[in-house]
Amino acid sequence: MADPGREHWNVVKRILRYIKGTSNVALCFEGSEFIVKGYVDSDFAGDLDKRKSTTGYVFTLAGGAVSWLSKLHTVVALSTTEVEYMAATEACKEAIWIQRLLEELGHKQVLTTHAALPPQLYWERMLPNSPMPKAVIEFLKHGLPVADHHRLDDVKVDLIFLEEGLRPGTKINAHFYKIDFTKPLLPLQVAQHIPFSSKKMKEILEILSMKPKSEIAKVVEREIRICEVPPPIIEEKLCATSLESMVDFVTSKLGKNVRAFSTYAEREAKSQNFLVKDGVKKIADESVIACHLMDYPYAVFLCHHLQNTTAHFMPLEGEDGTRVKAIAVCHKDTSLWDPDSLILQAIKIKPGDCLVCHIFPEVHVVFTKLMT
Numbered sequence: 001m002a003d004p005g006r007e008h009w010n011v012v013k014r015i016l017r018y019i020k021g022t023s024n025v026a027l028c029f030e031g032s033e034f035i036v037k038g039y040v041d042s043d044f045a046g047d048l049d050k051r052k053s054t055t056g057y058v059f060t061l062a063g064g065a066v067s068w069l070s071k072l073h074t075v076v077a078l079s080t081t082e083v084e085y086m087a088a089t090e091a092c093k094e095a096i097w098i099q100r101l102l103e104e105l106g107h108k109q110v111l112t113t114h115a116a117l118p119p120q121l122y123w124e125r126m127l128p129n130s131p132m133p134k135a136v137i138e139f140l141k142h143g144l145p146v147a148d149h150h151r152l153d154d155v156k157v158d159l160i161f162l163e164e165g166l167r168p169g170t171k172i173n174a175h176f177y178k179i180d181f182t183k184p185l186l187p188l189q190v191a192q193h194i195p196f197s198s199k200k201m202k203e204i205l206e207i208l209s210m211k212p213k214s215e216i217a218k219v220v221e222r223e224i225r226i227c228e229v230p231p232p233i234i235e236e237k238l239c240a241t242s243l244e245s246m247v248d249f250v251t252s253k254l255g256k257n258v259r260a261f262s263t264y265a266e267r268e269a270k271s272q273n274f275l276v277k278d279g280v281k282k283i284a285d286e287s288v289i290a291c292h293l294m295d296y297p298y299a300v301f302l303c304h305h306l307q308n309t310t311a312h313f314m315p316l317e318g319e320d321g322t323r324v325k326a327i328a329v330c331h332k333d334t335s336l337w338d339p340d341s342l343i344l345q346a347i348k349i350k351p352g353d354c355l356v357c358h359i360f361p362e363v364h365v366v367f368t369k370l371m372t
Contacts, residue, residue, distance in 0.1 A: 160357070
């Protein structure tokens with residue numbers, strides 16, 4: 001620019017012509033999701049004269065394009081595989097540049113790719129004998145968590161009863177609230193880029209766009225610290241931040257020959273007496289994995305591998321006719337439980353007095369070995 005010439009003047013005129021010709025054209029940006037999304041593709045040997053291929057990509061932000069390219073390759077690709085790698089390389093270089101730019105502007109991005117195995121397919125491959133329960137299916141329908149976190153979901157307390165509650169004809173007072181499956185269950189390639197440690201609270205709050213001293217930030221830190229508490233000697237636990245990590249924990253403890261269960265109520269039911277119908281069935285003996293949904297902006301499950309525990313299918317019918325396919329877990333030995341446990345206080349017994357059962361809410365999942 002120190003010595004501009006005719007070539008530079010021609011470029012300036014070209015820019016001015018472009019601006020004049022597109023003065024009535026605009027890119028529209030809308031929505032609150034400040035996440036960059038990229039798309040890339042390539043043909044193969046589309047240039048019939050030189051047998052070269054063309055790469056194209058586009059990156060969008062808040063619903064509008066922010067970077068795009070359509071470019072003829074400088075070399076000839078010898079296969080469709082090679083040309084796809086070349087296209088992906090060009091797009092990745094641009095993605096990294098955009099990511100760094102936005103981070104400098106205070107908008108940290110989570111890198112992900114759709115090249116990984118979809119969560120549903122991962123489930124089918126790892127748990128071939130278990131249909132995916134409704135709770136998991138509903139959580140998978142949602143995308144990434146966004147900045148609008150006015151509140152966290154209220155996770156309902158389990159419904160507690162003693163062993164005789166398993167008998168058909170018994171009445172149990174219970175309620176089944178309408179479930180709002182608004183939390184996303186993140187795929188592994190997204191979750192692994194979001195820290196989950198009390199030592200990295202600042203970074204977590206930045207990614208989730210939360211104010212450090214807000215009430216929701218306090219809840220997030222509380223839930224993370226719950227996950228960091230060492231489990232009792234008699235059990236193992238994991239806070240699963242993705243479907244894949246939950247499935248991997250289950251298969252590492254129970255193998256692949258397992259079945260997943262969750263409670264299902266045909267409609268919302270207020271507090272009332274439910275009759276235990278015929279058809280109560282034991283679905284696990286001695287060993288289960290119970291995964292409880294935590295109070296977190298996206299779906300995180302606190303999974304326990306429990307020994308000396310049984311699981312049961314319980315058909316229920318309420319006074320208003322509501323039918324429920326309930327899943328209950330029963331603990332045979334409570335001698336090591338905390339005497340101040342809310343469960344023991346609710347049924348007014350001491351640790352080790354008797355077997356204790358509780359119905360899992362619809363948002364929780366129980367994994368069991370298939371019984372032969």
